[in-house]
Amino acid sequence: MLLSGFKLEIFKSHCDSQAKGVHCFAHLNDDISEALPYLNTVLGASVYITEPPSLMLQVHGKLITLESRKIAVNALKDRAEAEKIVAWLQREINDAWRSRHEIEPSTEALGKPVLLEVLKRLPRTNCRQCGEATCMVFASRVVEGSLDQEDCPPIDPQARIELKEYLSRFRFEY
Ligand code: SF4
Structure with a gap:
C-alpha cells in the first residue's frame, strides 16, 4: 500500500461566505507523486503537470487536484461526501500503484470534453x-x-x- 491514510480539512469558500457546500483538503500520510503517472493512465486527468507533479480530474461536477502530499476537492455537499470521494481516491491510488507493472505510465492529460x-x-x-x-x-x-x-x-x-x-x-x- 502506498497511501496509508489522510487527514481531512473541511472549509467554506474564502471568496463567498454565503455559498452552500464546502471544500476539502486531504493531507496525505505518504508521498504519492510516483503513483501519479499510473493513476493518470487509469483515470485520465484533464490537466497533468510534471513539475511539481500534480493532476486534475473532473468527477460529477467537482474539480479534484492531486499533489504529492495533498488532495483538494471543491463543491462538496458535506464532510460525508468528502470522506467518500477521498476514500475512493485512496483505493484508486493504491490499486494503480499495486498494478504499476501492468500499467503504462503517462504524463499526457486526457483533456476536457469538447x-x-x-x-x-x-x-x-x-x-x-x-x-x-x-x-x-x-x-x-x-x-x-x-x-x-x-x-x-x-x-x-x-x-x-x-x-x-x-x-x-x-x-x-x-
Ligand atoms: S434543449 Fe437546450 S435549452 Fe433546452 S433544456 Fe436542453 S440544453 Fe437546455
Whole structure:
C-alpha cells in the first residue's frame, strides 16, 4: 500500500461566505507523486503537470487536484461526501500503484470534453427547460462538469445515450 491514510480539512469558500457546500483538503500520510503517472493512465486527468507533479480530474461536477502530499476537492455537499470521494481516491491510488507493472505510465492529460461535441448532441432549441439561457451555456456547464445529459429534459433518447458515453471518457464513478 502506498497511501496509508489522510487527514481531512473541511472549509467554506474564502471568496463567498454565503455559498452552500464546502471544500476539502486531504493531507496525505505518504508521498504519492510516483503513483501519479499510473493513476493518470487509469483515470485520465484533464490537466497533468510534471513539475511539481500534480493532476486534475473532473468527477460529477467537482474539480479534484492531486499533489504529492495533498488532495483538494471543491463543491462538496458535506464532510460525508468528502470522506467518500477521498476514500475512493485512496483505493484508486493504491490499486494503480499495486498494478504499476501492468500499467503504462503517462504524463499526457486526457483533456476536457469538447464544447462542440456536447452541443451537437443537444436539441439546440434554446428552450430553457434546463434553467440555462441557451444550449450553448448548457454545453459549457457540461464541459465544466457541473451538468450532464440528465439535466436536459427534451434531449433525444439516443442523443442522451451518446452524450453519456462521450462524457464517460472524462468522468468517473466513486
Ligand atoms: S433544456 Fe436542453 S434543449 Fe433546452 S435549452 Fe437546455 S440544453 Fe437546450
